[in-house]
Amino acid sequence: ISNSLRLQRASEIIFMFTRIMTDKGLEKLMFSSSTMFKILSYCSATQRKASVCVDYYYGEAELGFEDLERGIDFVLQNHGGSKGWKDATTAKMKEARFYLKGDFRLHTKNGSRVADHCLIHALSDPNDAQFSLQCDSPTLPNPHKHDLKCGRCEIVK
The missing domain is CATH 1.10.10 (Arc Repressor Mutant, subunit A)
Structure with a gap:
């Protein structure tokens, strides 16, 4: 089990899994919530609490x-x-x-067409050119524009 999942509570893992399965149209392959909780309780990885x-x-x-x-x-x-x-x-x-x-x-990565997921965009300071990069600069390995939006990020805003 990855460290990022070990930070989540069992209910959060089940919520994320249910969302993924629903998004992919695979609801009929899911276990009941009680079965998923039981599986996670027997899982060998412990939850990170610190x-x-x-x-x-x-x-x-x-x-x-x-x-x-x-x-x-x-x-x-x-x-x-x-x-x-x-x-x-x-x-x-x-x-x-x-x-x-x-x-x-x-979802976050160095170059993403979704501005909310783009680390280069997030870490650039618009007021200081020394700490700023333009994502569509040809000097970058993956120049890109921010022409997409993430529906889930928009809901959070």
Whole structure:
């Protein structure tokens, strides 16, 4: 089991697996959730628990999502709103959390036509030419334009 999967809880792994199988139209080949939990409980790899200490940005992201959840509760209590709105907003936030903790990492690469997945674009400073690269520069091994969008990244925004 890869280290990136060892950072995920069993429910997150099952959620990602279910999404992939559904996207590929292979729902009928899936096990039930209880069977998948049982398989993961017998898996020899243990879950890494110290990632928050090592990778502080995971911890900061978790705190950010907790703040957003408290904000949703505050809006609901003080400004009205329906339980349906809260449930829908919380579900979108949960999906965003799973995506950012799991699949997003798999999509990023040095040169991507999706700006949100392009490491060159992300690490370039638009205000300092010494720390900036143009992704369509012919000097790069894989010059490209950012002419595609990722639907899941757009939802997170």
